[in-house]
Amino acid sequence: xxHLLFTLMFSVNLLxxxxxxxxxxxxxxxxxxxxxxxxxxxxLLLDIQSKIYNAFIKARMSQKNDALIGLSNQxxxxxxxxNQNLILYWRSYLQYYLSIDYLIKAxxxxxxxxxxxxxxxxxxxxKKNSEDYAxxxxxxxxxxxxxxxxxxxxxxxxxxxxxxxxxxxxxxxRAWYVSASNDFHTPELYGGGKKAEKYLQKAISLPAQxxxxxxxxxxxxxxxxEMLIKLYIQKENWDMAKKYFQEGATxxxxxxxxxxxxxxxxxx
Amino acid sequence: MKYCILILLFFVPLVVFPQSLLKGVVKDSNxxxxxxxxxxxxxxxxKGIVTDLxxxxxxxxxxxxxxxxxxxxxxxxxxxxxxxxxxxxxxNVVLKEGSKxxxxxxxxxxxxxxxxFSVVKLGKLNIYLNPVSQGDPLKAITSLPASTTTDESANxxxxxxxxxxxxxxxxxxPIYNPVRNSQINGxxxxxxxxxxxxxxxxxYASNPPLTYGNTSAGLIEIETINELPANQLQLSASxxxxxxxxxxKIKSKSFVQVFGNAQFSDAFxxxxxxxxxxxxxxxxxxxxxxxxxxxxxxxxxxxxxxYINEGYDVNVEEFTYSxxxxxxxTRFFSVNNLKYHTDNGVLSINSGIDNSLKNFxxxxxVSGNKTNQVFTSADYRWFISDKITLQSGISNDYQRSRFNDxxxxxxxxxxxxxxxxxxxxxxxxxxxxxxxxxTWDINDKWTLSSGVRSNxxxxxxxxxxxxxxGLKYRISKNQSLLLSGGKYHNYSTPNYYSxxxxxxxxxxxxxxxxxxxxxxSLTAATYYKNEKGEQTNNLFFTIDxxxxxxxxxxxxxxxxxxxxxxxxNTFINQISEINxxxxxxxxxxxxxxKTSLNYNNPxxxxxxxxxxxxxxxxxxxxxxxxxxxxxxxxLPLFSSNINSIRYKAYNRxxxxxxxxxxxxxxxxxxxxxxxxxxxxxxxxEVLYNSDYSKTHFDHYELRTxxxxxxxxxxx
Numbered sequence: 010x011x012h013l014l015f016t017l018m019f020s021v022n023l024l025x026x027x028x029x030x031x032x033x034x035x036x037x038x039x040x041x042x043x044x045x046x047x048x049x050x051x052x053l054l055l056d057i058q059s060k061i062y063n064a065f066i067k068a069r070m071s072q073k074n075d076a077l078i079g080l081s082n083q084x085x086x087x088x089x090x091x092n093q094n095l096i097l098y099w100r101s102y103l104q105y106y107l108s109i110d111y112l113i114k115a116x117x118x119x120x121x122x123x124x125x126x127x128x129x130x131x132x133x134x135x136k137k138n139s140e141d142y143a144x145x146x147x148x149x150x151x152x153x154x155x156x157x158x159x160x161x162x163x164x165x166x167x168x169x170x171x172x173x174x175x176x177x178x179x180x181x182x183r184a185w186y187v188s189a190s191n192d193f194h195t196p197e198l199y200g201g202g203k204k205a206e207k208y209l210q211k212a213i214s215l216p217a218q219x220x221x222x223x224x225x226x227x228x229x230x231x232x233x234x235e236m237l238i239k240l241y242i243q244k245e246n247w248d249m250a251k252k253y254f255q256e257g258a259t260x261x262x263x264x265x266x267x268x269x270x271x272x273x274x275x276x277x
Numbered sequence: 278m279k280y281c282i283l284i285l286l287f288f289v290p291l292v293v294f295p296q297s298l299l300k301g302v303v304k305d306s307n308x309x310x311x312x313x314x315x316x317x318x319x320x321x322x323x324k325g326i327v328t329d330l331x332x333x334x335x336x337x338x339x340x341x342x343x344x345x346x347x348x349x350x351x352x353x354x355x356x357x358x359x360x361x362x363x364x365x366x367x368x369n370v371v372l373k374e375g376s377k378x379x380x381x382x383x384x385x386x387x388x389x390x391x392x393x394f395s396v397v398k399l400g401k402l403n404i405y406l407n408p409v410s411q412g413d414p415l416k417a418i419t420s421l422p423a424s425t426t427t428d429e430s431a432n433x434x435x436x437x438x439x440x441x442x443x444x445x446x447x448x449x450x451p452i453y454n455p456v457r458n459s460q461i462n463g464x465x466x467x468x469x470x471x472x473x474x475x476x477x478x479x480x481y482a483s484n485p486p487l488t489y490g491n492t493s494a495g496l497i498e499i500e501t502i503n504e505l506p507a508n509q510l511q512l513s514a515s516x517x518x519x520x521x522x523x524x525x526k527i528k529s530k531s532f533v534q535v536f537g538n539a540q541f542s543d544a545f546x547x548x549x550x551x552x553x554x555x556x557x558x559x560x561x562x563x564x565x566x567x568x569x570x571x572x573x574x575x576x577x578x579x580x581x582x583x584y585i586n587e588g589y590d591v592n593v594e595e596f597t598y599s600x601x602x603x604x605x606x607t608r609f610f611s612v613n614n615l616k617y618h619t620d621n622g623v624l625s626i627n628s629g630i631d632n633s634l635k636n637f638x639x640x641x642x643v644s645g646n647k648t649n650q651v652f653t654s655a656d657y658r659w660f661i662s663d664k665i666t667l668q669s670g671i672s673n674d675y676q677r678s679r680f681n682d683x684x685x686x687x688x689x690x691x692x693x694x695x696x697x698x699x700x701x702x703x704x705x706x707x708x709x710x711x712x713x714x715x716t717w718d719i720n721d722k723w724t725l726s727s728g729v730r731s732n733x734x735x736x737x738x739x740x741x742x743x744x745x746x747g748l749k750y751r752i753s754k755n756q757s758l759l760l761s762g763g764k765y766h767n768y769s770t771p772n773y774y775s776x777x778x779x780x781x782x783x784x785x786x787x788x789x790x791x792x793x794x795x796x797x798s799l800t801a802a803t804y805y806k807n808e809k810g811e812q813t814n815n816l817f818f819t820i821d822x823x824x825x826x827x828x829x830x831x832x833x834x835x836x837x838x839x840x841x842x843x844x845x846n847t848f849i850n851q852i853s854e855i856n857x858x859x860x861x862x863x864x865x866x867x868x869x870x871k872t873s874l875n876y877n878n879p880x881x882x883x884x885x886x887x888x889x890x891x892x893x894x895x896x897x898x899x900x901x902x903x904x905x906x907x908x909x910x911x912l913p914l915f916s917s918n919i920n921s922i923r924y925k926a927y928n929r930x931x932x933x934x935x936x937x938x939x940x941x942x943x944x945x946x947x948x949x950x951x952x953x954x955x956x957x958x959x960x961x962e963v964l965y966n967s968d969y970s971k972t973h974f975d976h977y978e979l980r981t982x983x984x985x986x987x988x989x990x991x992x
Binding site for chain 2: 054087091092093095121125129132133135136137138139140156157159161162165169172173176177178196197198199200203204220222223224225
């Protein structure tokens with residue numbers, strides 16, 4: 010459900026004029042040791058993460074997912090022409106947003122179908138790298154809500170994929186974020202809720218990208234701050250919640266998902 | 278002159294560092310273009326660029342003393358000294374895949390090499406939420422269609438084979454007779470394993486992987502946890518006992534789990550008085566310690582130690598004598614593992630010791646049995662490539678069993694006054710074996726496995742060679758077929774009726790199919806096996822040869838978020854042979870239905886309703902009897918028409934419910950179960966009146982109620 014909440018916040022975020030929450034801000038750039046320029050060709054994939062997000066916002070505003078479907082078709086056609094795993098990655102990432110869009114519209118069946126398509130795409134990637142495993146784990150984790158009775162089986166897959174992502178690149182913050190998210194959303198009865206804090210602290214200590222590259226994923230840091238603050242609010246550890254709220258709000262000053270947590274910290 | 282020098286200095290940089298455009302392409306080792314690879318200069322990273330969809334790049338370079346770096350996720354960065362190349366020539370860069378990291382080796386090595394060839398994998402939660410497990414890892418197996426256990430024991434019988442042909446392995450060490458409160462014939466209601474220590478449990482219903490020996494039916498492979506999520510203290514109390522379980526981290530890389538239970542029978546028997554007419558009392562006290570430590574980056578050590586003292590007092594009727602049977606047993610075993618992770622493999626050194634002392638008395642039968650086992654093995658698992666893994670090893674399994682018995686002179690005259698004789702028997706067996714097992718992911722669709730295992734004959738042992746071949750075909754993302762076959766060997770475990778280590782063997786062929794789609798899953802299997810070797814189950818019959826053909830079907834459907842329905846059916850045609858005479862096998866079933874409905878909402882409660890129906894096992898009746906004036910008992914003679922009669926068909930319904938309550942750092946789990954609601958008889962043995970003219974039947978548990986609670990403190 011956090012994902013849903015997270016998505017609902019996105020809509021408000023757009024209304025407030027935020028250019029996109031997944032953009033890397035200046036403070037992060039300072040942590041990267043290389044800044045790359047993009048070759049102007051391959052324009053479809055340039056800043057693709059933002060394009061997908063913007064298409065999602067359009068879908069939310071217009072109540073029609075044409076923009077997302079259109080972008081998905083373009084990526085599909087591009088993949089037919091250029092058989093690159095990275096295109097599969099972004100197609101899969103887009104499926105995640107399509108699923109969220111359907112979920113907000115209470116069309117659970119379509120939401121489930123779309124996330125399953127995303128999982129299928131990622132599973133078809135040969136020789137997965139750390140980012141591939143992290144995204145696959147995130148999609149699988151998201152799919153649990155459609156299939157609670159198989160939650161523990163899916164959760165095992167999520168953990169295995171997240172472990173693979175971390176083992177391939179221990180500096181991949183998205184892997185740590187998904188690992189934390191899986192633990193955060195696993196009921197305590199089933200052994201969850203024990204490691205999220207540690208993993209989220211690890212995630213926020215890492216750069217979104219080691220080398221800034223607009224073709225590659227940069228999501229996860231803002232979400233990590235949001236989840237960490239929520240975790241401390243849940244634990245009623247107000248000092249830590251405030252500390253990470255300040256840190257998160259400084260790093261992502263225009264983030265709705267972080268800023269909206271302020272109301273829960275007032276007077277604490 | 279001054280101006281000349283100035284002018285000269287002004288042009289020097291242009292002469293030495295002219296701006297050039299370095300063009301090239303980045304490909305992987307297969308020759309495929311690498312898109313979005315980072316291409317930059319070590320001393321001027323801000324001017325880096327990214328490759329296009331065809332892997333092409335153009336980078337302005339002005340300093341030929343710099344180093345070009347090309348990197349992408351999952352590949353080793355490539356460094357090229359600019360002065361070593363011609364800037365004006367097109368550059369071909371080949372990125373090599375990153376080698377397996379040590380962390381990857383740890384993750385890959387967590388699963389057994391034969392994982393893809395197991396039928397079922399059960400984690401801790403699967404066991405707890407299993408409809409019939411009652412929290413016991415081995416009892417969880419009885420819900421599988423492959424389980425043909427009918428004696429309500431936790432000792433698993435798989436696909437119609439005797440439980441003694443299937444082995445249970447804990448952290449690479451075989452644990453013989455893995456049940457509590459075992460009777461004289463090895464039957465025990467619960468296993469000796471605590472689910473809290475378990476990471477995964479793999480079930481190989483047929484074709485046990487030859488990474489392990491001494492099994493000719495199936496294999497249960499249990500691995501203890503290698504990571505402790507958090508410190509926890511659990512206190513439990515139930516109708517039949519109390520217990521404590523502590524999980525404690527020791528620094529960052531080690532943890533220990535300590536548990537102890539005391540079982541008592543007064544409350545349980547009191548609450549189930551009408552259902553347990555034969556059971557007078559039972560008790561057990563057990564304690565376990567599981568210690569795990571990561572020593573440095575490459576070495577892990579695990580030690581599991583378990584002690585149990587148990588006993589029971591039960592009224593038994595055997596032939597025409599009825600009286601008290603008393604049993605007591607003390608057992609200690611220790612399983613220790615050392616694993617060393619290399620860059621492309623894992624070396625495991627495993628050891629186990631198991632000592633037990635058991636006493637049993639019934640009428641004029643008194644039996645004392647002392648067993649010792651020492652097991653050692655060494656394995657090396659080598660990740661030859663991403664697709665090929667080879668594991669080889671050696672093992673030595675030494676077992677000794679000493680029986681101090683008073684045996685009835687006449688098997689049918691069991692009263693305390695009847696004559697008996699003293700018999701002391703000491704036997705031992707040493708199984709020294711070596712093996713190799715390989716798996717090869719041929720492509721996305723096909724995986725091949727093959728194993729060979731041979732003994733090194735010691736003393737009077739015969740030489741044998743076990744071999745197997747497995748082929749897994751992934752029809753699609755959610756469908757797969759597993760074809761496996763082979764020849765296997767094991768030695769029987771000695772018991773009161775058979776004080777020998779007898780070499781048994783089997784040929785097996787099995788085809789398993791699995792399909793998963795959204796909320797549904799379906800598995801089906803068909804198999805044939807031929808088992809050879811003297812298989813002694815009681816005083817009267819020793820089977821030499823047994824053929825089993827089976828078909829299994831299992832369907833699972835999840836719906837309405839928290840509900841899950843499962844249904845399975847099994848058909849088994851079993852033919853046994855004694856002295857070239859063929860007859861129906863004991864486990865011959867036209868149907869063996871298991872179904873369950875499970876509601877599992879972690880926010881509210883979990884409820885399971887399960888149903889089982891099957892024909893009775895086959896047995897051989899007494900044909901005639903003669904009065905023996907010497908013993909004052911009738912002498913029964915069994916029919917030559919073996920297994921000609923069946924026990925009554927059996928069906929039962931069980932219901933269990935549990936609820937989880939959270940209070941800050943503490944939690945409370947309450948559970949209750951009502952077993953065999955229909956109060957039906959699961960007939961266990963045919964009994965006779967004094968002259969064998971009339972029959973009646975003994976049976977396993979009738980309706981029983983059980984409840985308890987677990988308090989948890991997470992810290």
